[in-house]
Amino acid sequence: MTPPLYEVFALRYAHFADRTQGDNLILPDDHAAPMPLDFFIWAIRGGGRTIVVDTGFDEASAARRNRTWLRSPIKALAGLGIEAASVKDVVLTHLHWDHAGHWAEFPSARFHLQDVEMSYCTGRCMCHEPLRKTYDVEQVTTAVRHVFAGRVAFHDGTAEIAPGITLHLVGGHTSGMQILRVPTARGSIVLASDATHFWYNIRKRKPFVILHSLERMIEGWVKCEELADGPDHIIPGHDPEVLRRFPKVPGDEDGVQLHLPPAD
Secondary structure (H helix, E strand, O other): OOOOOOEEEEEEEEEEOOOEHHHHEOOOOOOOOEOOEEEEEEEEEEOOEEEEEOOOOOHHHHHHOOOEEOOOHHHHHHOOOOOHHHOOEEEOOOOOOOOOOOHHHOOOOEEEEEHHHHHHHOOHHHHOHHHHOOOOHHHHHHHHHHHHOOOEEEEOOOEEEEOOEEEEEOOOOOOOOEEEEEEEOOEEEEEEEOOOOOHHHHHHOOOEOOOOOHHHHHHHHHHHHHHOOOHHHEEEOOOHHHHHHOOEEOOEEEEEEOOOOOOO
8 A cells, every 4th residue: 555645844942052063063164153953853644643753852951951942842742733642653763862851741652762772871881971961861761661661662773663654773873863764745755853963964974073973874864865855855853944944834933844845
């Protein structure tokens, strides 16, 4: 059977203005050039299913880490008519602090995660402060509790979690970084999350500074390009250009429709 064509939404909930290429890139072209970050969660809807991709962080975490809090990711979903309490599937692309909060708000969900991501963030590497600083210990221990409750669906590489929607292990940014391929009316898009923070990373071959493996990060870009139906079908994880280029969700200036063609 032909898989359904899905609607896909990017919902911004926070911002980090005070960043430059020198802060973000290993090989910057201009160290002083502004390069702010937006923070998104994503929602996929179609074929009678709703899948949430990443769950963001809360207002207290924003204050601790000096990010500008715009709204709750849970309220952003509600603006689409998606009640977090009824969502059955949540994909966690990785378990960094800005992608893996709000577990309690999804009481009906299975959380999809790569085996190696859980192994990494609960293993010996977390003994080292530079490696653990991008994780939140409360989020990780909450993830472990969900494992014991039977609510984490682990994957070892590629997996189809709904008709036509596939997960792909790429690593690079973290050991278990995964991306999603989703069929839409404009073709197959790839929700790359932090496999590429910005279009600049993948298009200029300029790596982001936080990484587990440079080799796997670059190979991950190749995988994104193989899976997507074109450069604009690869959706980066933190690029403010996403919000500018795609059609807005009606009534939501911080939400865009990724299943529709970009404006330019």
